[in-house]
Amino acid sequence: MRSSSDLTAQGLANLAHSFATANCGSARLFDALGSTIAGEVDNFNAQELSNAAWSFAVADAAHDGLWGGDAFLRACDAHAWSKRQLCQLHQWNLWRKEHVGNRGWEPLPEELSRR
Numbered sequence: 408m409r410s411s412s413d414l415t416a417q418g419l420a421n422l423a424h425s426f427a428t429a430n431c432g433s434a435r436l437f438d439a440l441g442s443t444i445a446g447e448v449d450n451f452n453a454q455e456l457s458n459a460a461w462s463f464a465v466a467d468a469a470h471d472g473l474w475g476g477d478a479f480l481r482a483c484d485a486h487a488w489s490k491r492q493l494c495q496l497h498q499w500n501l502w503r504k505e506h507v508g509n510r511g512w513e514p515l516p517e518e519l520s521r522r
Contacts, residue, residue, distance in 0.1 A: 419444050420455035423462035432466050441470030448478045453486035461495035464502035474503070474512045484516050493522055 414422065423440050426432030444451075444459055451459065456479070463470065473479060488496070500515050514520060 414443075416447055416451045416455045419447065420451065420458040420462075423466075424458045427462035427465040430465075432468070434468065437463060437466050437468030438470060441468065441473040445470070445473040445476070445478065448473070448482050451482055453488050453492050456482055456486065457488070457492035457495035457499075460499035464499045467502070467506060469507050469510065471510060471512075474507075475510060477513065480513055480516060483519060488519070488522065493519075 419440065423432075423437070423444070426436060441463065448456070459473075460479075462468075463473070483496070496515060496519070500520060503512055503514065
């Protein structure tokens, strides 16, 4: 079996999305995925970013290394977004506000959040 470090950005996002959709990912799995994605987030396109964000929100998987720094937000700022992707980011942003408490995670950039 391949390790998570062998997966592409699309593979990582798809893996997170699959486990979240099936509602069968453990905290340990999402912790490992979050650590790997955090190191690769600059390589993610808009679809991969929105799938990953949505997946972690659905799985209620808080990961400070992925969401707590500015790498995710920088990556978000670098892309054009479809309506579906914006909906997924909006769901992540609502989850961030409501379920993660005072972790110090920055919200989506204002213009992106408005869209």
